[in-house]
Amino acid sequence: MMSGLSIDLSTRDRVKIAGKMLVGALAERGDGVGEVQIAVKVEESLGNCPKYLNKKDVKVHVPSPRAVEGDVDGKGAGESSGKSGVLLGREAVGVVEKADMFFLSSTDGSTMDTNHRGGPKGFVRVVRNEKGDVVLAYPEYSGNRLYQTLGNLRLNPRVGLVIPDFETADVLYLTGETELLVGEAASALMPHAKLVVKVVVREARFVRDGLPFVGEAGEMSPYNPPVRKLAWEEGVVVPGQGEGMGGNVTLLATATLVRRQILTPSIARLTFQLHPEKGGQPVLRMWKPGQYITLDFSDKLDHGWSHMRDDDPQSLNDDFVRTFTISSPPPPQSEGQEEDVVIVDGTELELTVRRHGPATGLLWRHNTRVPLHLPVLGFGGAESFxxxxxxxxxxxxxxxxxxxxxxxxxxxxxxxxxxxxxxxxxxxxxxxxxxxxxxxxxxxxxxxxxxxxxxxxxxxxxxxxxxxxxxxxxxxxxxxxxxxxxxxxxxxxxxxxxxxxxxxxxxxxxxxxxxxxxxxxxxxxxxxxxxxxxxxx
Known part of the structure; x- marks a missing residue:
């Protein structure tokens, strides 16, 4: 039983195959490079869409493969630990961090599936990298809803990954078990992600110059979302983790757009009235100067699932949750004691925003004579700022x-x-x-x-x-x-x-x-x- 993926990165074409291996042959050329030929009885095949495939000009490369054992288990790296198991070294981690695609194979026990996962550079995050405790994570983007890979992983968490470096021909091979994180569990690890695959690495092999090809980067996929960082990484805004939120995304209030003042061709001052949830727990406490507000635009902008959306490719993976720094101070009576003041109905705040993207576009064009109500998920912002x-x-x-x-x-x-x-x-x-x-x-x-x-x-x-x-x-x-x-x-x-x-x-x-x-x-x-x-x- 075997599976594979035929892929053309210059045209973004790909076809998955699965079946039985009938016969194989290994020949060695004069330059010491091996050449493998395999005959496969194809029992399943599926052409896939071009989403998340970043174009590359791929060329033949004569490899000189060298397994770098010390770069995956800590040996020779000046590290000492009583723990045994895998550890990714500097070069291996570098391949993960710069990858804009990788390949993965899975099985349900009766058949196999091989496919790719792609995105912007850095879409695969290193959750932990300690001796015997290596964990990676990546967001699952909107797909074709056949769930061939995810379905396999749901039934059998074992997975094999190949992460290539198209610039150097280095390659990282990984095997391990997966955990599928959905909804709040996903966003707790990776804010703004609705579905995350966590990979617990059991074995790793890093091979320097191990690929028979190299590739020059071309056009990035227009469907790539922004990089989703881990919740604890610097600069990450966690939706709903404001005052009194306890880390849970909960509707605390509704913000109603009441005034809009155009300041420049692309900048406006927007005034909102806050209407806290009646009897809501937790309560919404006053913001502090310099904090941001988190608003949920999904009810107004999310058009639901579709396989492709060439007119607006970014919308497929957008949660439409946005944060804006509040440009008005809290009311004078709450100054210095914001943590103790509960926001009352009708409290106003101002946002000074530049028109950029669907959320600000909506705020810019909406007729203020018609109420625009947006859920408030909380306030936040570093105390150090x-x-x-x-x-x-x-x-x-x-x-x-x-x-x-x-x-x-x-x-x-x-x-x-x-x-x-x-x-x-x-x-x-x-x-x-x-x-x-x-x-x-x-x-x-x-x-x-x-x-x-x-x-x-x-x-x-x-x-x-x-x-x-x-x-x-x-x-x-x-x-x-x-x-x-x-x-x-x-x-x-x-x-x-x-x-x-x-x-x-x-x-x-x-x-x-x-x-x-x-x-x-x-x-x-x-x-x-x-x-x-x-x-x-």
Whole structure:
């Protein structure tokens, strides 16, 4: 009994076969490379859709296979442990972490199935990698509902995996048992995933240069969802894990869109009224400045299952749960005691959002004369990103907030309190020229913020520059710089003196930018005290 997969990564064609092996032959060529020929009686076959197949230009490669035993069991790696069993070494883990596809075989005892799983690089996560305790996990995306692989794993959890590295021809072979996680169990391990396969690895073989082919990366599949990280990984927003949530996704309140103010061509301020569930447990407690709200758009945007959806491929695996940083502070009467204040019916909050994707598109176009009700799953956000709380009010600590575009939102709810409390604050804000009205509006709403702000403006053109600058004249902004932010701008902002004229002793950076600028900032700020907020929603 055997199974296999015929696949063409240049065209995204694939056909599964299963049947009986009739005869096989092994020949050795002059260069020492073996060549296998197998005759198979095909008893089952199925052509599969092109979803989650990333194109590659595959070429023949003459391998020089070398089994790297120490890279899968810890031998020769300077590790000592009384435990026995598999352990993935650095190279093997690297293959897992960069993989955008792998192959797996399963059986129900009477027949077999071989197929691929694909996605963005990093869609397979390493849950644990300790001697004798290696666990991987990957999300199961929307498929054809035949459940040939999942059905086998439900009946027989044993699985074999092959994870290829198309760049180096290295390959990792794994066997083990699977556990299927569904619903809350899946999202508890991997937020935003509805179905997760956990693989407990029993045996592993890492072979360097073991593949008879290499492949150059081409177009990624438009059906690939974003990488789903594990719940404890940095930057992961866990839906429903807000105040009083206890980690369970529970409807705490309904948010009703009541006002929308267009600030720039792509940015709007949205005002919501909160209506807590009557008699609901747990209760929804007041948000803290700098926190986010988690809203569920699935009732409005989820069209249900379909095999293919070329007009909107991302929607097939979207849970339509979104988080937005709250840009308004809590009501004055709750200041400093948010944990003890229960939100009352009609409490308003503001979100400042950029139009991007289906959820914000709905918020942007919805007629506010017709109520739009969205389930609230909770509030959340790292305590370390609250400037006043993190700095402890220490006048010798300077807070430098680096924002890009709507990355200013975590500061909007905090700035009044930070400035009023005498905290030494500097804002480095990068934004496009067309978004300058957001800056003007922000400075008008938050007195004193402009004086500690340097604006780095891109896309200024000719006559526009004079018009844009005139918008800012009345705001008393510290500086308007017509270029991108630089390393010197960031590191030079640490210069300051304390009230007694002495040098500033501490600096803390708060980063809220897009992924590319965030990576650059982290490279500039190595060794500095840095906290950051996820910019993805």
């Amino acid at each position: 609250r400037i006043a709380a993190a700095a402890g009010g220490d006048p010798k600590t300077k807070a430098i907030f680096v924002a890009a575009g709507v990355g200013i939102t975590p500061l909007l709810a905090q700035a009044r309190g930070v400035i009023a409390g005498g905290q030494d604050l500097a804002l480095l804000w990068s934004l496009r020229a067309e978004d300058l009205p957001l800056a003007v509006d922000t400075f008008e709403k938050i007195p004193g913020l402009a004086k500690v702000t340097r604006l780095f403006v891109t896309n200024l053109r000719g006559a526009d520059e004079a018009a844009r600058r005139s918008m800012l004249e009345k705001t008393e902004v510290e500086a308007v710089v017509p270029r991108r932010i630089s390393r010197e701008d960031v590191l030079g902002s640490t210069t300051s003196t304390s009230d007694n004229g002495g040098p500033q002793t501490q600096t803390k950076y708060y980063l809220c930018t897009g992924p590319e600028l965030h990576r650059v900032l982290e490279s500039w700020l190595q060794g500095q005290n840095v906290v950051s907020e996820s910019f993805n929603y």
